[in-house]
Amino acid sequence: RRKQKDVTGRHDAxxxxxxxxQWGDEGKGKLVDVLAGRADVVARFNGGANAGxxxxxxxxxxxxxxxxCGMLRADCENVIGNGVVVHLPTLFEELRQxxxxxxASLERLVVSSRAHVLLDAHRVIDGMIEDxxxxxSTGSLGTTKRGVGPAYASKMNRNGLRFCDLVGPDxxxxxxxxxxxxxxxxxxxxxxxxxLEADDEELGKLRQFRDRLVAxxxxxxxxxLLRDRIAANRTxxxxxxxxxxxxxxxxxxxxxxxxxxxxGGVCTGLGVPPSQVDCVIGVVKAYTTRVGAGPFPTELGLxxxxxxxxxxxxxxxxxxxxxxxxxxxxxxxLLRYSHAVNGYDSINLTKLDVLTGLDALKIGVEYAIxxxxxxxxxxxxxxxxxxxxxxRYVELPGWTEDLSLCRAFADLPANARRYVRAVExxxxxxxxxxxxxxxxxxxxVMPGVH
Amino acid sequence: RRKQKDVTGRHDAxxxxxxxxQWGDEGKGKLVDVLAGRADVVARFNGGANAGxxxxxxxxxxxxxxxxCGMLRADCENVIGNGVVVHLPTLFEELRQxxxxxxASLERLVVSSRAHVLLDAHRVIDGMIEDxxxxxSTGSLGTTKRGVGPAYASKMNRNGLRFCDLVGPDxxxxxxxxxxxxxxxxxxxxxxxxxLEADDEELGKLRQFRDRLVAxxxxxxxxxLLRDRIAANRTxxxxxxxxxxxxxxxxxxxxxxxxxxxxGGVCTGLGVPPSQVDCVIGVVKAYTTRVGAGPFPTELGLxxxxxxxxxxxxxxxxxxxxxxxxxxxxxxxLLRYSHAVNGYDSINLTKLDVLTGLDALKIGVEYAIxxxxxxxxxxxxxxxxxxxxxxRYVELPGWTEDLSLCRAFADLPANARRYVRAVExxxxxxxxxxxxxxxxxxxxVMPGVH
Ligand SMILES: Nc1nc2c(ncn2[C@@H]2O[C@H](COP(=O)(O)OP(=O)(O)O)[C@@H](O)[C@H]2O)c(=O)[nH]1
Ligand SMILES: Nc1nc2c(ncn2[C@@H]2O[C@H](COP(=O)(O)OP(=O)(O)O)[C@@H](O)[C@H]2O)c(=O)[nH]1
Numbered sequence: 052r053r054k055q056k057d058v059t060g061r062h063d064a065x066x067x068x069x070x071x072x073q074w075g076d077e078g079k080g081k082l083v084d085v086l087a088g089r090a091d092v093v094a095r096f097n098g099g100a101n102a103g104x105x106x107x108x109x110x111x112x113x114x115x116x117x118x119x120c121g122m123l124r125a126d127c128e129n130v131i132g133n134g135v136v137v138h139l140p141t142l143f144e145e146l147r148q149x150x151x152x153x154x155a156s157l158e159r160l161v162v163s164s165r166a167h168v169l170l171d172a173h174r175v176i177d178g179m180i181e182d183x184x185x186x187x188s189t190g191s192l193g194t195t196k197r198g199v200g201p202a203y204a205s206k207m208n209r210n211g212l213r214f215c216d217l218v219g220p221d222x223x224x225x226x227x228x229x230x231x232x233x234x235x236x237x238x239x240x241x242x243x244x245x246x247l248e249a250d251d252e253e254l255g256k257l258r259q260f261r262d263r264l265v266a267x268x269x270x271x272x273x274x275x276l277l278r279d280r281i282a283a284n285r286t287x288x289x290x291x292x293x294x295x296x297x298x299x300x301x302x303x304x305x306x307x308x309x310x311x312x313x314x315g316g317v318c319t320g321l322g323v324p325p326s327q328v329d330c331v332i333g334v335v336k337a338y339t340t341r342v343g344a345g346p347f348p349t350e351l352g353l354x355x356x357x358x359x360x361x362x363x364x365x366x367x368x369x370x371x372x373x374x375x376x377x378x379x380x381x382x383x384x385l386l387r388y389s390h391a392v393n394g395y396d397s398i399n400l401t402k403l404d405v406l407t408g409l410d411a412l413k414i415g416v417e418y419a420i421x422x423x424x425x426x427x428x429x430x431x432x433x434x435x436x437x438x439x440x441x442x443r444y445v446e447l448p449g450w451t452e453d454l455s456l457c458r459a460f461a462d463l464p465a466n467a468r469r470y471v472r473a474v475e476x477x478x479x480x481x482x483x484x485x486x487x488x489x490x491x492x493x494x495x496v497m498p499g500v501h
Numbered sequence: 502r503r504k505q506k507d508v509t510g511r512h513d514a515x516x517x518x519x520x521x522x523q524w525g526d527e528g529k530g531k532l533v534d535v536l537a538g539r540a541d542v543v544a545r546f547n548g549g550a551n552a553g554x555x556x557x558x559x560x561x562x563x564x565x566x567x568x569x570c571g572m573l574r575a576d577c578e579n580v581i582g583n584g585v586v587v588h589l590p591t592l593f594e595e596l597r598q599x600x601x602x603x604x605a606s607l608e609r610l611v612v613s614s615r616a617h618v619l620l621d622a623h624r625v626i627d628g629m630i631e632d633x634x635x636x637x638s639t640g641s642l643g644t645t646k647r648g649v650g651p652a653y654a655s656k657m658n659r660n661g662l663r664f665c666d667l668v669g670p671d672x673x674x675x676x677x678x679x680x681x682x683x684x685x686x687x688x689x690x691x692x693x694x695x696x697l698e699a700d701d702e703e704l705g706k707l708r709q710f711r712d713r714l715v716a717x718x719x720x721x722x723x724x725x726l727l728r729d730r731i732a733a734n735r736t737x738x739x740x741x742x743x744x745x746x747x748x749x750x751x752x753x754x755x756x757x758x759x760x761x762x763x764x765g766g767v768c769t770g771l772g773v774p775p776s777q778v779d780c781v782i783g784v785v786k787a788y789t790t791r792v793g794a795g796p797f798p799t800e801l802g803l804x805x806x807x808x809x810x811x812x813x814x815x816x817x818x819x820x821x822x823x824x825x826x827x828x829x830x831x832x833x834x835l836l837r838y839s840h841a842v843n844g845y846d847s848i849n850l851t852k853l854d855v856l857t858g859l860d861a862l863k864i865g866v867e868y869a870i871x872x873x874x875x876x877x878x879x880x881x882x883x884x885x886x887x888x889x890x891x892x893r894y895v896e897l898p899g900w901t902e903d904l905s906l907c908r909a910f911a912d913l914p915a916n917a918r919r920y921v922r923a924v925e926x927x928x929x930x931x932x933x934x935x936x937x938x939x940x941x942x943x944x945x946v947m948p949g950v951h
Contacts, residue, residue, distance in 0.1 A: 133750045164882035165750060180658065183687065184680075200658055207653040208630065209755035215883035223885055230634075237633065238688045274751065275879045278841045300583045300615055300769055301724065305659035311769045318765025318775065319750055324844025325764060325775030391728045394774025429725045432614035433665035435673050 064329040066287045068317050069399075071294025072333035072389045074303075074341040076367075076376065078401035078486060079334045080104030081494065083120050083290050090288035092280055093121025094130035094273075096320030097310040099169055099199040100141045102292030105370065107491075114370075118145050119290055122156060128280075130273050133165035134310065134320020136202035137214070138174075139260040157267040164215035164270050167206050171253055172235050173198030175242045200309040210234050217261050218270045224261070228254060274322035281327055289317045295333075295389040303434060306345035314393045332483070333395035335386060337403045337470075340367050340376040346438040349379035349415040357409055365405040380413045380444065383477040388430035390480055397500070400474060401486035403467060404454040404493070412470060416477050417443035447473055455488040458495050471497075514779040516737045518767050519849075521744025522783035522839045524753075524791040526817075526826065528851035529784045530554030531941060532934065533570050533740050540738035542730055543571030544580035544723075546770030547760040549619055549649040550591045552742030555820065557941075564820075568595050569740055572606060578730075580723050583615035584760065584770020586652040587664070588624075589710040607717040614665035614720050617656050621703055622685050623648030625692045650759040660684050667711050668720045674711070678704060724772035731777055739767045745783075745839040753884060756795035764843045782933070783845035785836060787853045787920070790817050790826040796888040799829035799865040807859055815855040830863045830894065833927040838880035840930055847950070850924060851936035853917060854904040854943070862920060866927050867893035897923055905938040908945050921947075 067086060071077045084106055087093050095117070103116035108123050117137065121127030131137060149156040177198045205211040216227045235243045264270055277287060293312040296302045301313055311319055314331050318324065338361050341347050351358030358378050361367065367376040406412055418425040418440040431437040450466040457463050463471070463485075475482050483500045487493050517536060521527045534556055537543050545567070553566035558573050567587065571577030581587060599606040627648045655661040666677045685693045714720055727737060743762040746752045751763055761769055764781050768774065788811050791797050801808030808828050811817065817826040856862055868875040868890040881887040900916040907913050913921070913935075925932050933950045937943050 165754070180684075183684070184660075203657040204654040206749065207657055207759045208650055209749075209757065209759065210634075211755075213754060213882065215881075215886070219883050219885050223883075234630075234633070272879055272882060274838065274841055275876060278878060299656065299659075301772055304615070304663060305661075307659065309657045309659065313769065313772075314774055315765050315768025315770075319761045319763065319769055320765075322751055322763075322842045324781065324842065325768065325778040326781075326844045326846075328775040331774065331776075388724065391724055392772045392774065394776045396776075426725060428728060429722055431665075432663065432722060433669050433673075435669050436665070 063284075064286060065281045065327045066289055066317065066323055067330045067332065068289040068291065068314055068328060069332050069334060070291040070314060070393055071297075071312070072335045072386060072393070072395070072398070073294055073339055073382075074296045075294040076340055076342070077294060077334040077336045079291065080106060080120065081401070081486065081491060082332065082334060082399050082484065083288070084123075084491065085494070086288050087121045087124055087127060089286065090121065090127065091285035092128045092130055092277070092287045093119040094132055094277070094287055094289050094321055095119050095292065096132040096134045096289050097312055097316040098292035098308060099136040099197055099202065100138055101197045101199050101308060103370070113148050115145055117142050118160070121288070122149060122159065127159065129160050130277065130321070131160070131162045131166055132273055132321040133163040134316055135163075136167045136169040136199060136206070137162065138169040138198065139257065140171075143260060143263070154263055154267060157263070157269050160269055161271050161273060161276060162214055162264070162269050163273040164213065164218075165273075166214050167202055167211040168214065168217055168257070169198050169202040170212070170231075172232070172243045173201040173205065176201040176235065176239045179239060179242055203309040205231060208234070214270045217257065218265050221258075224257070225254070228257070277321060277323055281323075287323070289321065291316070295393060296385065298392075301392050303345050303437065306343060306434075330396050331393055332397050332399055333389065333393060333480075334399045334401060335474075336401050337381060337406055337474075338365070339379045339382045339385070340365070342369060342374070342376050346434050347377055347379055348385075348418065348437065348440050348442050349382045350377055351379045353378060360409055361405060364408070365402060380415050381474065382415045382442070383474075384415065384418045384425070384428075385430060386478055387428040390478060391428050395480050397483040398478070398480050399484040399486065400471065400482050403471070403485055404487045406449065406467075406470070407454055408451055409449040412447045412449050413444040414447065414473060414477060415442040416445050419443060445473065455493055457487050460485070460495065460498050513734075514736060515731045515777045516739055516767065516773055517780045517782065518739040518741065518764055518778060519782050519784060520741040520764060520843055521747075521762070522785045522836060522843070522845070522848070523744055523789055523832075524746045525744040526790055526792070527744060527784040527786045528936060529741065530556060530570065531851070531936065531944065532782065532784060532849050533738070534573075534941060535944070536738050537571045537574055537577060539736065540571065540577065541735035542578045542580055542727070542737045543569040544582055544727070544737055544739050544771055545569050545742065546582040546584045546739050547762055547766040548742035548758060549586040549647055549652065550588055551647045551649050551758060553820070563598050565595055567592050568610070571738070572599060572609060577609065579610050580727065580771070581610070581612045581616055582723055582771040583613040584766055585613075586617045586619040586649060586656070587612065588619040588648065589707065590621075593710060593713070604713055604717060607713070607719050610719055611721050611723060611726060612664055612714070612719050613723040614663065614668075615723075616664050617652055617661040618664065618667055618707070619648050619652040620662070620681075622682070622693045623651040623655065626651040626685065626689045629689060629692055653759040655681060658684070664720045667707065668715050671708075674707070675704070678707070727771060727773055731773075737773070739771065741766070745843060746835065748842075751842050753795050753887065756793060756884075780846050781843055782847050782849055783839065783843060783930075784849045784851060785924075786851050787831060787856055787924075788815070789829045789832045789835070790815075791829075792819060792824070792826050796884050797827055797829055798835075798868065798887065798890050798892045799832045800827055801829045803828060810859055811855060814858070815852060830865050831924065832865045832892070833924075834865065834868045834875070834878075835880060836928055837878045840928060841878050845930050847933040848928070848930050849934040849936065850921060850932050853921070853935055854937045856899065856917075856920070857904055858901055859899040862897045862899050863894040864897065864923060864927060865892040866895050869893060895923065905943055907937050910935070910945065910948050912945075
């Protein structure tokens with residue numbers, strides 16, 4: 052018998068999952084941060100340091116790319132699951148924000164013994180591959196050169212270095228790293244020195260990190276750990292990195308990240324069976340943004356009109372790169388597809404306030420090609436086909452009232468309420484939270500949700 | 502509200518999953534074949550042509566490595582999901598068994614537009630990597646050199662060729678294949694000719710296969726298709742390839758296959774959300790076997806005694822290689838771990854008949870290291886640690902009666918019943934079927950299961 056759905060994470064859900072439902076930057080951080088306050092364990096299950104939120108606590112800003120956001124809460128246990136690829140210098144850099152290098156914060160962190168180590172060499176290879184692509188007409192995929200793709204490729208080639216081998220006997224580490232190094236030297240010439248003996252700089256660094264991890268018993272079997280927590284009625288919050296349309300399988304390949312960003316990634320990346328995933332929350336921005344190249348059916352020009360409005364009012368710039376994000380109207384066919392894959396139990400609609408001041412609002416509700424409407428929920432896999440879709444829109448009236456002080460659905464102006472209901476109807480899913488500003492409190496729960 | 506669990510696949514389950522619970526060769530084929538008779542759709546979600554059953558229908562033997570087993574049933578729709586990597590010559594070779602090359606059988610096959618094409622070049626690269634490993638002390642991983650690892654690595658490197666690009670405009674195919682070829686030429690010298698222009702043999706073959714697939718509209722969006730089938734109350738049978746301990750994340754890495762063989766792979770490989778996975782069946786052989794190298798705690802010598810018995814009575818030889826499989830007693834800690842990851846709703850115990858004639862039977866129930874018993878459900882991630890475990894056994898009396906005619910639990914000799922109950926108790930899971938011989942009918946359902 053399945054436990055009752057619990058969209059707020061308060062009652063008896065075992066595993067609650069928060070996922071980006073579009074192309075990323077939906078504003079997952081705020082919800083994750085709120086839910087972390089009610090969770091016993093916060094877990095990352097996918098990706099590497101290519102995601103990340105900024106969180107402001109007691110006036111101090113923390114930037115997490117790799118750490119679960121429960122690290123900011125004294126009573127949360129934090130898990131980096133087997134599905135994650137971990138760059139150790141980045142991990143320790145992030146931890147430094149919390150403990151100034153004393154490693155006190157490591158007490159609340161567990162890294163799966165089955166997670167893979169992302170080496171500096173993976174980053175170098177990432178850059179090399181990127182440059183090669185740039186040399187060709189295919190163009191750049193806009194990756195962050197953080198080595199994530201090559202680290203997963205090593206995992207697939209079965210010469211990746213796992214954490215259990217990092218913290219095991221030193222000769223095992225040397226042997227595994229040596230084998231990987233030999234492979235990388237053979238196939239990505241110039242990226243790594245030929246042998247460990249010729250240059251053991253990375254090995255030296257790894258040993259230092261290893262000793263710090265071992266001292267605090269950070270590397271553990273997280274399959275058993277999570278199973279035990281669930282058995283003890285603890286609530287696990289699984290924090291998704293990236294978003295559905297960036298999924299290696301279901302996203303707009305090849306403009307995707309190299310991991311499972313959809314709900315299946317929770318099972319493959321933590322070892323939790325589907326029957327324990329009680330609540331899947333999709334975070335949906337009230338409009339659409341996208342970083343980098345690739346088709347974008349509801350895209351608007353950023354130089355004028357609604358496009359400029361969304362870009363500037365929404366602060367749609369990359370956090371690290373400062374690059375402008377592409378902006379467009381809400382894309383419902385994309386969301387229906389994302390909903391088919393993830394099965395959202397509830398939706399967090401964010402950044403509704405950004406729409407304030409626009410005369411007329413559009414919602415893309417159907418795709419058509421050559422005059423023929425595509426089936427409901429169908430999302431072209433081929434980018435070529437996706438680039439050719441015409442979008443059918445519905446138009447809704449805008450509003451000018453400031454939403455930032457609204458703390459209930461009834462506080463919204465009538466046209467904003469109408470927009471929220473139109474989204475709900477188009478999606479065929481239930482919206483549970485609405486975000487009306489960047490602050491932690493600028494969010495309210497919809498009527499009937501508890 | 503979750504639908505009721507349905508272990509036999511007869512009532513209202515939406516997605517039923519059959520998974521190998523050990524190191525493979527558990528005898529999944531028979532159960533999958535039986536359940537396919539009640540399913541509307543049979544789907545493969547992971548791996549490539551590195552798995553496979555032999556099925557005997559009307560006296561003719563069929564060997565499937567890539568095709569879902571529902572291809573043998575006129576009323577089944579068959580899906581190769583996005584999580585699979587497909588070698589087209591192999592696919593068409595298997596189809597030829599069904600239709601002598603007329604492509605009539607393609608009518609019942611759908612390949613996901615998001616699945617990746619496994620190229621001949623991936624096989625060559627697989628062999629190259631394998632040879633390099635052999636040159637080193639690490640030894641061979643015992644891969645089948647079917648290109649599965651390199652195909653998934655291409656997927657991760659985001660230059661893989663997807664089926665939607667195979668069947669799209671020819672210039673897209675040429676461009677994508679050209680980019681992959683350039684990459685492979687740069688990094689795996691000698692494996693592929695430098696450019697498509699210099700040698701388009703593979704391109705020519707792909708175009709022929711493409712035309713045959715296009716003629717029957719085989720390549721489709723399977724996310725939408727499966728969602729529609731589920732909405733129409735159809736039952737989907739997801740047929741796992743390989744087994745839990747061969748999973749890229751949870752298996753005995755690096756002696757694993759390069760895909761998700763555990764239940765999360767159903768979600769990532771088909772795009773079905775966890776909430777629709779209603780029934781997960783683990784197939785457990787009454788003892789343990791393993792192919793290739795790597796630690797094997799309950800292993801027995803094959804030259805005499807129980808080891809020789811299991812090997813010869815169980816016909817434990819590789820189907821294609823003819824290599825002897827390693828054999829040992831049933832390993833319950835391994836199964837508990839496999840159960841933690843997959844959450845079996847029910848278990849199919851196979852090959853109980855193979856134990857007939859052994860005086861005393863042992864079941865490995867606990868692992869210990871240096872005299873300390875490891876926590877229940879804990880499976881060492883490190884091979885080094887796994888190689889050091891001591892196994893604690895319980896011993897049970899054997900039986901000599903022929904089981905092959907038993908068609909109910911009550912028909913089993915008392916000691917066989919005791920063995921089955923001991924397994925159930927050790928696992929903390931429910932056994933639904935027991936296999937007592939190689940034939941399709943040599944299997945019965947346990948009391949209380951319907
Ligand atoms: N105006 C406004 N900003 C929001 C809202 N929700 C989140 N944000 C901001 O959106 C930005 C991106 O959020 P973040 O959580 O980093 O996105 P992520 O990539 O999905 O994790 C942050 O600066 C948030 O403060 C909202 O409802 N309104
Ligand atoms: N003796 C015996 N053989 C079985 C039983 N179940 C399956 N087999 C045989 O075991 C072999 C391997 O099964 P197969 O389905 O190919 O294994 P898979 O790799 O798990 O799919 C086949 O020859 C089956 O006929 C059983 O209960 N008893």
